[in-house]
Structures are given as structure tokens and as C-alpha cells.
Amino acid sequence: MPNLSVRVRRVKCDEAPGECINCRSTGRICDGYDTHRLRKRGSILRLPDLATGRWFRSMTSDERRMFSYFQHHSIAHLIAMSGSDLWQTLVLQMAHADPAVFHAVNMFAAIHEDSEVNKMRLSHESLHRPRHRIALEQSTRALARLNQRRASQDPQLRQVVLLCCLLFTTCEFLLGQYDRALSHLDNGVQMVKEAWANGPLDSKVDRCLVLSFCLMDLAATQYRGGAPMFTEHELESWEISKDPSSIVHTLHDAQRVLNSIMCRVIPFVAHCWALSPAEFTADWVPLSMEQQQLLALAHLGWQTFHAFCERSYIHLNPREKGTADLIRLQYESHTAMLELLFYDESLPESRTPDFAALLASHEAFVNRFPEFPTIFLDYGIIPGFFVVATFCPDYALRRRAINFLLACPHFQLMMNSNIAGAVALVALESEQQVQSGQNIPSTAPQNQEMTRFLSETMSVTRRARNWSFFRVNRVTEPPAIKAREYHSFLVDSH
Numbered sequence: 001m002p003n004l005s006v007r008v009r010r011v012k013c014d015e016a017p018g019e020c021i022n023c024r025s026t027g028r029i030c031d032g033y034d035t036h037r038l039r040k041r042g043s044i045l046r047l048p049d050l051a052t053g054r055w056f057r058s059m060t061s062d063e064r065r066m067f068s069y070f071q072h073h074s075i076a077h078l079i080a081m082s083g084s085d086l087w088q089t090l091v092l093q094m095a096h097a098d099p100a101v102f103h104a105v106n107m108f109a110a111i112h113e114d115s116e117v118n119k120m121r122l123s124h125e126s127l128h129r130p131r132h133r134i135a136l137e138q139s140t141r142a143l144a145r146l147n148q149r150r151a152s153q154d155p156q157l158r159q160v161v162l163l164c165c166l167l168f169t170t171c172e173f174l175l176g177q178y179d180r181a182l183s184h185l186d187n188g189v190q191m192v193k194e195a196w197a198n199g200p201l202d203s204k205v206d207r208c209l210v211l212s213f214c215l216m217d218l219a220a221t222q223y224r225g226g227a228p229m230f231t232e233h234e235l236e237s238w239e240i241s242k243d244p245s246s247i248v249h250t251l252h253d254a255q256r257v258l259n260s261i262m263c264r265v266i267p268f269v270a271h272c273w274a275l276s277p278a279e280f281t282a283d284w285v286p287l288s289m290e291q292q293q294l295l296a297l298a299h300l301g302w303q304t305f306h307a308f309c310e311r312s313y314i315h316l317n318p319r320e321k322g323t324a325d326l327i328r329l330q331y332e333s334h335t336a337m338l339e340l341l342f343y344d345e346s347l348p349e350s351r352t353p354d355f356a357a358l359l360a361s362h363e364a365f366v367n368r369f370p371e372f373p374t375i376f377l378d379y380g381i382i383p384g385f386f387v388v389a390t391f392c393p394d395y396a397l398r399r400r401a402i403n404f405l406l407a408c409p410h411f412q413l414m415m416n417s418n419i420a421g422a423v424a425l426v427a428l429e430s431e432q433q434v435q436s437g438q439n440i441p442s443t444a445p446q447n448q449e450m451t452r453f454l455s456e457t458m459s460v461t462r463r464a465r466n467w468s469f470f471r472v473n474r475v476t477e478p479p480a481i482k483a484r485e486y487h488s489f490l491v492d493s494h
Contacts, residue, residue: 070106070108094159101160119418121453125177139171185220192213214235218413225271247304330379366404375411
């Protein structure tokens with residue numbers, strides 16, 4: 001709300017965060033105002049106030065609020081897992097120096113805020129939503145600024161374009177516009193490749209941007225299939241990945257070794273999950289051989305990481321320990337994925353303790369956050385919970401994993417915890433109905449709500465039925481269609 005100083009003087013507050021320009025320009029003491037006029041949320045990290053740049057002199061009230069939201073809320077979530085300098089420092093600096101980045105940041109903030117209000121569920125683009133209108137206006141201005149500089153020889157233009165591309169890509173994923181998001185991502189990856197061909201990308205901004213695009217390109221294989229656009233050789237030459245047999249001296253080395261393993265494991269698992277039973281049987285021999293190779297590679301990476309932790313974990317600061325714990329969860333969850341690829345539906349109950357341990361380690365990681373971040377562009381906890389929710393023979397553990405996915409709605413790279421939880425929930429309900437011999441849709445409010453959400457997602461996003469985590473759960477058509485068919489059957493039978 002406007003500050004007390006301007007209320008007393010009956011002057012319109014310009015809503016600049018911290019202290020308004022109307023007060024500052026006349027030498028008065030400003031009482032300030034609520035940073036982004038939102039309901040109070042616990043801040044994950046307090047960031048320095050940089051709201052003194054030249055763009056604040058001509059900003060609209062919507063732009064002030066969105067930029068404040070990004071600075072004081074979105075960034076804290078984006079860096080909660082990795083602490084990347086890209087969001088904590090570099091993006092703010094670029095937003096104050098370049099209008100295209102400034103408008104793209106405001107677009108992102110509007111979509112992020114709207115997504116949080118919607119519990120991080122895909123809302124798809126709608127001009128009936130006020131924040132979507134703000135996002136559209138800001139994206140139009142960002143694109144106009146970029147087009148004005150198309151022929152510019154400014155050496156920093158590449159960084160500006162790549163950062164805007166990353167923000168546009170993330171916004172489209174948040175909205176559930178996967179085709180447009182993948183198109184933005186492909187363009188960004190191609191720009192990185194072309195830039196590297198013209199010379200090494202040595203600056204801190206370049207390295208942060210390249211890593212972000214590499215991780216998103218890797219995650220995209222679960223949605224479009226095939227291999228990542230970045231090759232292993234490119235990742236090694238750009239120092240994004242590292243030979244798993246190398247000795248790990250630093251946490252950065254550990255992250256690079258993990259990247260090297262994930263760039264092979266994630267596409268392979270996505271490919272296997274997307275296969276039909278007949279296709280899987282036909283390719284069983286080569287798939288089995290590659291599975292064993294990747295398990296050996298993951299085991300080697302885990303050994304080098306474990307040795308590093310025994311030497312250095314005690315000396316890490318709290319944020320670094322969190323990063324190390326997240327790396328450990330990636331090894332645990334993706335090794336489990338590899339091991340479970342060749343099990344059919346009769347998974348032995350002897351594996352239940354392994355699932356319980358995997359679930360407990362992920363729950364402990366989530367519970368350390370007073371407010372779990374709603375968005376981060378890095379490895380996360382969705383794969384581990386999804387493995388338990390999909391494959392565990394103990395239904396109680398599966399429901400516990402599903403409840404965690406739905407209770408902590410968030411967006412990780414391009415994975416959405418609501419979708420992962422909804423797919424696992426619908427598959428579990430279907431499996432239990434088959435076992436009980438009663439094909440009766442669940443009447444539990446949460447189940448009905450998530451079934452509707454999943455049905456809407458699959459209806460709007462036609463390619464969703466081909467996503468690997470849909471196919472591994474055999475959810476290949478909107479569940480609402482199944483319900484209608486069931487009710488039609490009841491009518492016909494009477």
C-alpha cells in the first residue's frame with residue numbers, strides 16, 4: 001500500500017521499492033511501502049536492494065511491482081537449490097543496464113506470481129488473467145527492444161539475447177505451452193553452439209547461461225525423446241562435465257561429474273520408459289547392455305563423490321552441504337531408475353526397504369526448507385519421489401510420495417511436481433481398481449481434483465501422452481474420458 005508520507009501530503013506514491021522517488025527528490029523522509037503488495041511470505045534469502053537504476057524513473061506501477069517481486073521473491077526461489085550467480089547478481093545487473101532484460105524479467109515475475117497463486121499448476125495462456133496481460137505487454141516490449149538491436153555489434157548483445165531466451169523458455173513451461181517452450185529452448189541451444197564456434201565463452205555470465213541451457217536440454221529428452229542437442233564432447237570442452245573416473249577435489253568437480261553421468265542416464269531412461277512392451281522386448285539385448293554400462297558409470301561416479309564427501313563435507317558451508325546432499329539424491333534416484341527398467345509389474349516386496357530409504361532421504365531434504373522453493377532451474381527432488389510413487393510395491397509408501405509431490409508444488413527445470421504427482425495418482429488408482437475388480441472412479445476430493453487437472457493438461461497439450469513419465473505409467477489418454485466411458489457402460493448395462 002502507498003506510504004504514510006505521501007498520504008499526509010496527498011501526493012501520489014510512485015511505489016518505488018524502499019523509498020519513493022517523490023519523497024527522495026524533495027528531501028523528505030519516506031516511510032516506505034510494502035515491497036510488492038502481496039500477502040506475506042517467508043523469504044528464503046534476503047537480497048540487497050538494487051532498485052536505484054535508471055529504469056525506475058519511467059516505470060509503470062505494474063513494472064515496479066513485478067520487478068520488486070522478481071528481486072525480493074523469485075530470485076530467492078531460483079537460487080535456493082544451487083546459489084547460482086546468474087540469478088543472484090548477474091541478472092539484476094543486466095536488468096538495470098538493458099531494457100530488454102528488464103522487460104523479460106518483469107514478464108517472468110508476472111508468470112511466476114500467477115503460477116504460485118494457481119499452486120504451480122499449468123494455467124495456459126489466458127488474457128482474462130491480469131498477470132498474463134502484464135506478461136504479454138512486457139514480453140512484447142522485450143521483443144521490440146531486441147529487434148531494435150538486431151544489427152548491433154555490441155559484444156554483450158549475445159548474453160542479453162540468451163538470457164531473454166532462457167526467461168521466455170521458462171515462462172512457456174510454467175504456462176504449459178510445451179511446444180513453444182521447446183522451440184525457444186532449441187533456438188537458445190543453437191545460439192550457444194554458434195557462439196562457441198566463434199570463440200570460447202569464458203565470462204561468468206556465459207558459463208552460467210550455458211549450464212542452464214545444458215540442463216534444460218537434458219530434461220527436454222523426457223518430453224520430445226531422442227538425444228540432447230549438446231554432445232558429450234561439447235559439454236566436456238566447455239567444462240560443464242567431467243570424466244567420472246577423475247578424482248573429485250571440489251564441489252564444482254562433483255557437479256561436473258554428475259552432469260557427465262546424467263547426460264547419458266536421463267535420455268536412456270526416458271527412451272526406455274517411452275517404449276511399448278513389444279518394442280522393449282525386441283530391443284532387450286542392446287538395452288540391457290547399455291543399462292549395465294550406465295549402472296557401472298553411476299557406481300563409479302558415486303564412489304568418487306562419496307570419497308570427496310568423506311574428505312570435505314564437514315568443511316562445506318550450509319549452502320554447499322545442501323548442494324552436496326542434492327547431488328547424493330540424484331545418484332540415489334537415477335540409479336534406482338536404471339535398476340528398475342527391466343522389472344515387470346511383479347516387483348518383489350523385498351525391494352520395499354530400498355524404496356522406504358529413498359523416500360525418507362528425499363523427505364528429509366524437503367523438510368529442511370521452511371518454505372520449499374516453487375521454481376529452480378537445476379536438478380531437484382521430483383525424480384526420486386516419482387520413482388517411489390510409480391514402482392514401489394507398498395501402496396502406502398507410494399501414496400506418501402504422491403502426497404509430497406502435491407504438497408510441495410514446484411517447477412524443476414521443466415518438470416512440474418503437480419503433473420508427476422497426478423500421473424502417479426491416476427496410475428495407482430487404476431492399478432488398485434484392477435486388483436479389486438471394481439472399475440469405480442475414486443470419490444476422494446483430492447483424487448477428483450488431480451484427475452481433472454491431468455485431463456485438462458492432456459487435452460490442451462496433445463503430446464503429453466507421449467511424455468516418458470506418462471507412458472511408463474500407461475496413462476495415454478485423459479482420465480476424464482475413461483470416466484465418461486465407464487458411466488456410459490453403466491447406462492448401457494441398465
